[in-house]
Amino acid sequence: MKTNLTVNGQQVQIDVEPRVTLLDALRDELGLKGTHAGCEHGVCGACTVEIDGEAVRSCLILGVQCDGTEVTTIEGVAPAPGEMDIIQDSFCATHGLQCGYCTPGMILAAKTLLAENRDPSDEEIREAISGNICRCTGYGQIVEAVRLAARRLRESNAAAVEAGQ
Amino acid sequence: MKAAPFNYLRPASVTEACEALADDAEARVLAGGQTLVPMLAMRLARPSLLVDITRLDELGAIEDSGEGIAIGAAVRQAVALRSDLIAREVPLLAAALPNVGHPPTRARGTVGGSVAHGDPSAEIALAATILDARIVFLADGEEEVITPEDFFIGPTVTMAPMGGLLTRVIFPKRPSGRVGAGFREVASRRSDYAFASAGAQVVLDADGKCIEALLGIGAVGDVPVAVDVSSLAGTGLGEKDVQDAVEAALEDLECVEDLHATASYRRRAAARLAGQALEDARVAAMGEAA
Numbered sequence A: 001m002k003t004n005l006t007v008n009g010q011q012v013q014i015d016v017e018p019r020v021t022l023l024d025a026l027r028d029e030l031g032l033k034g035t036h037a038g039c040e041h042g043v044c045g046a047c048t049v050e051i052d053g054e055a056v057r058s059c060l061i062l063g064v065q066c067d068g069t070e071v072t073t074i075e076g077v078a079p080a081p082g083e084m085d086i087i088q089d090s091f092c093a094t095h096g097l098q099c100g101y102c103t104p105g106m107i108l109a110a111k112t113l114l115a116e117n118r119d120p121s122d123e124e125i126r127e128a129i130s131g132n133i134c135r136c137t138g139y140g141q142i143v144e145a146v147r148l149a150a151r152r153l154r155e156s157n158a159a160a161v162e163a164g165q
Numbered sequence B: 001m002k003a004a005p006f007n008y009l010r011p012a013s014v015t016e017a018c019e020a021l022a023d024d025a026e027a028r029v030l031a032g033g034q035t036l037v038p039m040l041a042m043r044l045a046r047p048s049l050l051v052d053i054t055r056l057d058e059l060g061a062i063e064d065s066g067e068g069i070a071i072g073a074a075v076r077q078a079v080a081l082r083s084d085l086i087a088r089e090v091p092l093l094a095a096a097l098p099n100v101g102h103p104p105t106r107a108r109g110t111v112g113g114s115v116a117h118g119d120p121s122a123e124i125a126l127a128a129t130i131l132d133a134r135i136v137f138l139a140d141g142e143e144e145v146i147t148p149e150d151f152f153i154g155p156t157v158t159m160a161p162m163g164g165l166l167t168r169v170i171f172p173k174r175p176s177g178r179v180g181a182g183f184r185e186v187a188s189r190r191s192d193y194a195f196a197s198a199g200a201q202v203v204l205d206a207d208g209k210c211i212e213a214l215l216g217i218g219a220v221g222d223v224p225v226a227v228d229v230s231s232l233a234g235t236g237l238g239e240k241d242v243q244d245a246v247e248a249a250l251e252d253l254e255c256v257e258d259l260h261a262t263a264s265y266r267r268r269a270a271a272r273l274a275g276q277a278l279e280d281a282r283v284a285a286m287g288e289a290a
Helices: A022-031 A086-093 A103-115 A122-128 A138-156 A156-161 B016-023 B037-040 B077-082 B084-089 B091-098 B109-116 B123-131 B239-249 B263-284
Strands: A002-007 A010-015 A050-051 A054-057 A070-071 B005-008 B025-031 B048-054 B062-064 B071-074 B134-138 B140-147 B152-154 B165-171 B177-185 B194-205 B208-218 B225-227
Touching: A010 A022, A022 A050, A050 A103, A054 A103, A086 A138, A103 A122, A103 A138, A122 A138, A156 B037, B016 B025, B016 B048, B016 B134, B016 B165, B062 B084, B062 B225, B071 B084, B071 B109, B077 B109, B084 B091, B091 B123, B091 B177, B091 B194, B091 B263, B109 B123, B109 B165, B123 B165, B123 B177, B123 B194, B123 B208, B123 B225, B177 B263, B194 B263, B208 B239, B208 B263, B239 B263
Parallel strands: A002 A070, B005 B048, B025 B048
Antiparallel strands: A002 A010, A050 A054, A050 A070, B062 B071, B071 B165, B134 B140, B134 B165, B177 B194, B194 B208, B208 B225
16 A cells, blocks of 8 residues: 655655554665564554654554654654764763663653653653663663753753744 | 554545445454554454544544533544543543553554453543443444443453444543542553552542542453442541442452462452542542532
């Protein structure tokens, strides 16, 4: 089935069987391997992407369901090739990753949270990443990373401009 | 973990969806897919056709239908969680929703899909059972209205009419008076499938005395159950009142045993969670103006 969607700002057409998940379409049709295949049945959160601004598990949605939607993957988070965005950089600064397998999903989940809430409590951060499994860090540094990213976003010029200050 | 092949249809209307479901006994409704897609991946479900109702505007509303708050089959859990109407009129459902899955699954999962699936640990199904909601199907051009007690008959086994489409779930509006709700569960990870869950709603009079108390237990048996705690009426919902009422109410509670928890653990957890949910409900009701 031919399906038109926007991935990381670019309009693309995929031609996939209905049974192909968005996860497999992104990885195998579009070559975007940054979205990780973990459990492939909705438990681990490694495949989290944003669809129309909301964090969603790409293994739990079919590619054909994404017709007309805007998808953001980890490849679309950074402002330019070779750069990192504030959330990614905060994960590095706090050592919020080790093997890196869960990291794209964690970052997309954090991105959705921080778009809605620039000053989340630790409880809210934990809720936002509650569906994402990390087997390395013990989560403490991930929470720290999201907290740091939130602070940087609040204090950044971009945030001030957006808020009309 | 790849699904077997199936066809996919995104109908333009409820009528078209119903026709497709009536024509093919192996067709399944795709509402949010947060349970169905894993079942496809594990090949526990092998439908011939998926009928995707997620974009049907006819099924996308949360409205006050007079008799209750009607939640359309395509309403996502995240939308229901943000709904002021639900928060105001169906406080028990509002208390249950944060326990349903995780933010990324609530973004796609639907209220109707959770009910239709009939998982005994589903929080929405428990809230529907406690409040005696109405589950509305459209089958053969006729509306069929089913009570939760009749609908849930076993783990993921329901009385859904063959070829029918769940169109909405109607939750009764809160009674008058000071109403509070509580919802508690225990799971291996926050918001995973619960081993035991309890939901409660109480109505208090101006002095804080209980006028009505509702309690239900999920995840311990084959179906969510509403239990009788009417003996709490007239009490101040003190610790001893609640403990006695819960003990009596759960006397015949059937609990299952599996890899995650023994039957006796589930029974003890259910009693403890029931007490906590009733206390949460009492505190919430006390916060309402007399």
